[in-house]
Amino acid sequence: MTERPGPYQRQQSGSPDRFPGLDVLGQARHWDSVTADLVTARLSPPPGLAFFAADQAACAGVLLNLLTGQQDDQEISVLHMVDARLAAGETDGWRYSDMPEDGQAWLDSLAFLDEDAAGRCGTTFAGAPEEDQLKLIQAVQDLASGTWHGLNAAHVWSLWTRYACTALYAHPLAWNEIGFSGPAYPRGYKNAGLDKLEPFEVRDARPSGDPIREGA
Amino acid sequence: MPGVRSRNESAWLLPNDGSRTNHRLREDMRRYADTDEIDLVIVGCGAGGSVLLQRLARAGWRVAALDAGPFWDPDTDWVSDEAGSHQLYWTEPRVISGADPVPMGSNNSGRGVGGSMVHYAGYTPRFHPSDFATRTRDGVGADWPLTYPDLRPYYEQLEQELPVAGERWPWGDPHGYPHRPHPVGGNGEIFLRGARKLGIEARVGPVAITNGRFGNRPHCIYRGFCLQGCKVNAKASPLITHIPDALAHGAEVRADAMVTRIAIDRESGRALGVHYVRDGRERFQRAAMVAVAGYSIETPRLLLNSACSRFPDGLCNEFDQVGRYLMVQGAPQTAGRFDAEVRMYKAPPPEVSSEEFYETDPGRDFQRGFSIQTVSPLPITWAEHVAAQGHWGGALREYMSDYVHWACLGALCEFLPRPGNRVTLAQEKDEHGLPVAEFSYSQGDNDKAQAKAAQAVMEDILHAAGADEVITIQRYAHLVGGARMAADERSGVVDQSCRSFAVPNLYITDGSVLPTQGAANPALTIMAVAARAAGQLAAGARSGSAS
Numbered sequence: 001m002t003e004r005p006g007p008y009q010r011q012q013s014g015s016p017d018r019f020p021g022l023d024v025l026g027q028a029r030h031w032d033s034v035t036a037d038l039v040t041a042r043l044s045p046p047p048g049l050a051f052f053a054a055d056q057a058a059c060a061g062v063l064l065n066l067l068t069g070q071q072d073d074q075e076i077s078v079l080h081m082v083d084a085r086l087a088a089g090e091t092d093g094w095r096y097s098d099m100p101e102d103g104q105a106w107l108d109s110l111a112f113l114d115e116d117a118a119g120r121c122g123t124t125f126a127g128a129p130e131e132d133q134l135k136l137i138q139a140v141q142d143l144a145s146g147t148w149h150g151l152n153a154a155h156v157w158s159l160w161t162r163y164a165c166t167a168l169y170a171h172p173l174a175w176n177e178i179g180f181s182g183p184a185y186p187r188g189y190k191n192a193g194l195d196k197l198e199p200f201e202v203r204d205a206r207p208s209g210d211p212i213r214e215g216a
Numbered sequence: 217m218p219g220v221r222s223r224n225e226s227a228w229l230l231p232n233d234g235s236r237t238n239h240r241l242r243e244d245m246r247r248y249a250d251t252d253e254i255d256l257v258i259v260g261c262g263a264g265g266s267v268l269l270q271r272l273a274r275a276g277w278r279v280a281a282l283d284a285g286p287f288w289d290p291d292t293d294w295v296s297d298e299a300g301s302h303q304l305y306w307t308e309p310r311v312i313s314g315a316d317p318v319p320m321g322s323n324n325s326g327r328g329v330g331g332s333m334v335h336y337a338g339y340t341p342r343f344h345p346s347d348f349a350t351r352t353r354d355g356v357g358a359d360w361p362l363t364y365p366d367l368r369p370y371y372e373q374l375e376q377e378l379p380v381a382g383e384r385w386p387w388g389d390p391h392g393y394p395h396r397p398h399p400v401g402g403n404g405e406i407f408l409r410g411a412r413k414l415g416i417e418a419r420v421g422p423v424a425i426t427n428g429r430f431g432n433r434p435h436c437i438y439r440g441f442c443l444q445g446c447k448v449n450a451k452a453s454p455l456i457t458h459i460p461d462a463l464a465h466g467a468e469v470r471a472d473a474m475v476t477r478i479a480i481d482r483e484s485g486r487a488l489g490v491h492y493v494r495d496g497r498e499r500f501q502r503a504a505m506v507a508v509a510g511y512s513i514e515t516p517r518l519l520l521n522s523a524c525s526r527f528p529d530g531l532c533n534e535f536d537q538v539g540r541y542l543m544v545q546g547a548p549q550t551a552g553r554f555d556a557e558v559r560m561y562k563a564p565p566p567e568v569s570s571e572e573f574y575e576t577d578p579g580r581d582f583q584r585g586f587s588i589q590t591v592s593p594l595p596i597t598w599a600e601h602v603a604a605q606g607h608w609g610g611a612l613r614e615y616m617s618d619y620v621h622w623a624c625l626g627a628l629c630e631f632l633p634r635p636g637n638r639v640t641l642a643q644e645k646d647e648h649g650l651p652v653a654e655f656s657y658s659q660g661d662n663d664k665a666q667a668k669a670a671q672a673v674m675e676d677i678l679h680a681a682g683a684d685e686v687i688t689i690q691r692y693a694h695l696v697g698g699a700r701m702a703a704d705e706r707s708g709v710v711d712q713s714c715r716s717f718a719v720p721n722l723y724i725t726d727g728s729v730l731p732t733q734g735a736a737n738p739a740l741t742i743m744a745v746a747a748r749a750a751g752q753l754a755a756g757a758r759s760g761s762a763s
Contacts, residue, residue, distance in 0.1 A: 018617050031296065032295075032447065034292060034295055067608050069609040069611070090302055091321075092320075092321040093305055093306055093309075093320045093321030093325060094319055095309070095312070097311045097642075101309065161603045165599035165600060166298075166599075167299075170297070170299035174616075178616050179619060180594075180620075183296030183297060183439075188437025192402065192562040193402055193405060194557070194558060196559075197557070203557065204620060207555050210618060210684065
């Protein structure tokens with residue numbers, strides 16, 4: 001990565017205006033029941049957390065919301081999804097030799113964020129002003145493969161973003177933002193090809209809204 | 217296709233009522249006792265193990281295959297969902313190291329009956345004739361102890377059994393395919409358009425996805441979730457292409473059975489069978505012959521974990537060859553942005569390929585080459601691509617909202633085999649108390665030059681097709697090697713028939729025996745090597761006297 005994207009910008013909840021009216025879950029009656037049950041269950045995660053203790057959860061919740069660009073009153077419970085994964089030991093099937101296993105790596109890195117916040121603002125990470133929280137996160141990314149509290153910062157960044165992105169884009173509300181039609185069995189797709197849509201798909205209202213071009 | 221059904225009836229043994237599993241066939245499956253000395257026990261039920269099982273069951277052998285994972289039912293076990301497909305991957309702990317560590321899991325490691333072919337994209341190209349003699353021809357890599365003509369009849373058989381769909385193939389040994397090419401989606405259109413503008417040859421296929429009915433397997437419905445297990449039974453995996461026929465001919469598939477050690481007779485040095493764990497109980501299956509087909513990480517790990525007094529440094533490891541020359545293909549993925557809606561998820565990820573850059577080109581500054589194929593990441597995988605550009609937070613969400621406008625190509629670069637790229641045993645133990653595998657990987661200069669050239673070609677194609685910008689993520693694909701075949705025991709682990717040099721009744725029949733990897737997806741070649749070994753075994757005597 002030689003270029004850094006523009007400064008962090010708060011986003012309300014993606015771009016709901018881009019695919020107006022798209023409601024992936026509205027198609028759930030056309031999906032096989034195993035898939036439909038799995039996806040709809042993500043709308044109502046079980047209450048409480050199984051992996052993080054309360055103080056860890058406070059730190060992780062803020063971190064995950066900022067990584068995924070969500071308000072505190074987020075609709076998508078990224079924290080719950082990551083917590084459930086860690087409680088179940090559902091790793092990606094590998095770890096870097098210079099990192100602890102994923103669960104421990106999460107706990108360690110959250111503690112280090114709290115340490116950094118204490119040094120910078122005299123608070124926990126969750127208790128710090130948002131501006132400082134963002135700078136503390138950015139500092140880890142900026143280290144690239146440098147060392148952060150004895151860990152390879154790039155490997156920490158990889159851990160955080162892998163878990164955050166997997167949780168966020170497993171959620172049907174996030175699919176609405178990006179125009180993705182979701183599961184397609186047993187119906188399948190009948191209109192593949194450039195600019196071809198299924199009757200239930202919604203065309204992008206801003207097809208030239210290329211973020212890179214706009215930001216250039 | 218006359219003849220296919222007479223030698224492999226799998227597609228006709230599947231149900232034709234809209235469900236995907238022949239439960240009766242599984243209920244009626246022959247079951248051996250641990251104390252039966254069966255003719256052959258196979259470790260692993262993926263591309264290599266399943267073909268071996270089916271061939272030898274047909275030849276009348278008493279044979280069982282053990283797999284650490286489940287005996288899948290696509291109707292109830294698989295979903296049209298990325299995150300929900302986690303159980304398809306080998307996610308037991310593994311450690312990765314080296315200068316360029318290779319992530320495992322969903323990228324390259326399967327679990328359960330069907331193996332990694334349950335979640336591979338479906339590309340099934342052959343290797344080129346040159347792949348079998350890169351040392352002689354190009355001065356790099358290794359020569360195989362067999363040649364392309366040795367494998368060709370098995371390629372032809374398997375292309376009919378899967379079956380493979382695609383245009384007539386002009387590269388390597390030119391050949392046709394039994395099923396016509398599939399129609400292409402937006403991503404394939406972009407690739408073909410860009411390639412045409414640049415004068416680069418590209419073709420539709422070759423993919424092991426039915427284009428028309430095949431036995432009781434239906435036509436592909438283009439649902440896009442090939443990498444999450446095909447719920448349609450359209451994409452080939454051994455679960456539907458070889459296991460049904462194997463069961464019908466008396467083979468046993470013992471799922472949820474994790475093999476922990478191969479037992480060796482101290483006096484004779486021959487394999488006696490395998491120790492395994494099932495339902496929390498340690499058991500032992502006797503067998504006259506053992507074939508390991510656990511793929512490039514678990515096969516070396518099992519050999520190393522099977523150290524005994526006769527083989528103190530690990531089975532077949534007297535010359536320190538086990539685990540070495542493990543290869544992954546460099547697989548940079550380059551995406552291009554179009555104002556048109558590509559919606560690359562609306563077709564199988566494998567659509568179009570080009571092997572125009574496969575061979576050594578004297579005009580370039582590296583040996584061997586790469587192929588280029590469409591890949592079509594679903595949202596979670598696409599988010600990884602976008603996040604790799606450094607985006608996070610609101611910027612990530614904004615970029616992701618552009619998903620439907622992107623087309624994505626992937627390269628497969630023939631990274632060269634290196635002795636230091638290998639599996640060893642880590643300090644860490646798994647739930648059975650066995651040391652887990654550590655896979656150390658570092659790239660060479662030739663590898664880096666290939667990946668750079670491949671990225672440039674993909675950028676050119678996308679720009680020629682009209683992309684206003686391109687982004688690339690560096691990644692790897694596939695695994696082969698780790699217990700390679702060679703002319704002698706000082707340079708490899710098995711001979712040209714897949715028999716280990718060290719133990720006369722121990723075979724290795726999976727991707728780990730491949731000495732080079734070409735720039736082709738390995739599934740078909742792994743199957744062909746296993747089919748050839750099976751043919752040699754069936755033609756010879758049982759119990760390891762074949763040669």
